[in-house]
Amino acid sequence: MxxxxxxxxxxxxxxxxxxxxxxxxxxxxxxxxxxxxxxxxxxxxxxxxxxxxxxxxxxxxxxxxxxxxxxxxxxxxSYKIDEDKDSIAVLEINPISKGHVMIIPKEHIPTSDKLPKTAFSFAEKIAEKIKTKLNPKDVQISSANLFGHEVINVLPVYKEETINSQRHQAKPEELEKLHKKLEKKSKPRRVKPQKxxxxxxxxxxxxxxxxxxx
Ligand SMILES: [Zn+2]
Structure with missing residues (x-):
């Protein structure tokens, strides 16, 4: 102390x-x-x-x-592009394709049935943004469990990529650029007064x- x-x-x-x-x-x-x-x-x-x-x-x-x-x-x-009350959206640093985003629930949620519904609607919202900004053929949304923490992958598909396709390590410049493109133009950070x-x-x-x- x-x-x-x-x-x-x-x-x-x-x-x-x-x-x-x-x-x-x-x-x-x-x-x-x-x-x-x-x-x-x-x-x-x-x-x-x-x-x-x-x-x-x-x-x-x-x-x-x-x-x-x-x-x-x-x-x-992390390269956070958006958040809502239950989840944050960050750029995957080992992406399968350009603009691969992960939705991470703020709570340590161990199983997919415990994922808040808002996490999926939030993923949909991010997928729409990716479609507008990056113009992929499609955007796939799928949940995954890593380190016992459920996440949702938002994966832009340009060719035939799937969630099992090969990943590559993104360069920082690449991530910075995508971050600028996809980042929600921020409102001031809210501080939780009740705490x-x-x-x-x-x-x-x-x-x-x-x-x-x-
Ligand atoms: Zn966790």
């Missing part, structure tokens, strides 16, 4: 970083940071890769074992003091 004085320092640093950024929703994020308790702050820092677990510390089992949970939480970089308790006025005031120069 982080010592209390360090927590205050970290919060102030984060807030001053936000102040100097042009993130659209930063007031909201700042309020959330201000009101985080030490556990929430630590969790937030880890999820954003700002700190690492101490050696020997127990990682949450899902984060440790499942690559998709790590992608969802942002611990592993974070409101804090007392006196406390929030204290945190708005200008950062001390070391």
């Amino acid at each position: 982080l010592p209390p004085d360090q927590i205050e320092t970290i919060k102030k640093q984060l807030i001053s970083q936000l102040d100097s950024s042009n993130i659209p929703d930063k007031e909201n994020i700042k309020n959330n940071i201000t009101s985080m308790n030490p556990e929430q702050l630590e969790e937030f820092l880890m999820q954003n890769n700002l700190i690492k677990k101490e050696d020997g510390a127990q990682e949450a089992p899902q984060a440790q074992q499942c690559i998709f949970c790590s992608i969802v939480s942002g611990q592993i970089h 974070i308790k409101k804090i007392k006025k006196s406390e929030s005031k204290k945190l708005w003091l200008p950062r001390r120069v070391p």
Whole structure:
């Protein structure tokens, strides 16, 4: 656990970083940071890769074992093109064809019958976008289970590709280009307000003091 004085320092640093950024929703994020308790702050820092677990510390089992949970939480970089409340859509880095996308449910869902219905409608939506932007002959949607986490493949078909066709490792430039093409033009990131308790006025005031120069 982080010592209390360090927590205050970290919060102030984060807030001053936000102040100097042009993130659209930063007031909201700042309020959330201000009101985080030490556990929430630590969790937030880890999820954003700002700190690492101490050696020997127990990682949450899902984060440790499942690559998709790590992608969802942002611990592993991905080319995310869209998301809805239940799933994210990322570019497959070992695609079968150009624009191969994976729909990853945000929860660690172990079997296909537990996949939220919204995951399929979301996949359909992404498939439509791929059709418009990349003009394949067809787009196939199929679920798969990897590392015990159900995902949905959205596979553009240009020739005779199927989900069992050979994959290749995509070059970063290739992925960047596709990402630009398919990315949803973003609304500001929504911060879940219900997860974070409101804090007392006196406390929030204290945190708005200008950062001390070391
Ligand atoms: Zn998982």
